[in-house]
Amino acid sequence: MEKTIDSNYIQQHLANERTYLAWIRTALAMVGIGFLIVNIHFSLNETSAAADQFAQMIGIFSVVLGLIIIVFATYSYLVKKKQINEQTFQPSNRVVWLVSIFTIIISILFFLYFFVY
Secondary structure (H helix, E strand, O other): OOOOOHHHHHHHHHHHHHHHHHHHHHHHHHHHHHHHHHHHHHHOOOOOHHHHHHHHHHHHHHHHHHHHHHHHHHHHHHHHHHHHHHOOOOOOOHHHHHHHHHHHHHHHHHHHHHHHO
């Protein structure tokens, strides 16, 4: 069996795959949180039109954020795979900052939902 370029950096590729899977778990958690908030909201007996719209907005935002995280994670995985093989790896802070900012926004929206409505 011939050695491939990937086999020279097995540990790095395995770490890259674990990171990718962690991002996917994060994305699924975001989507799940969106469904949870909508489910909790509509299981309440007394709701207003404004509260309905706010809960739906949080749910949609969470699902869209989860999908965006999956796209960025996949792109990041493929770029890092290439960089590992070429020995030009550069850690990227953009995705981490974007996900952090959006997670803070989602958290603020949850806080507002639970304490305002």
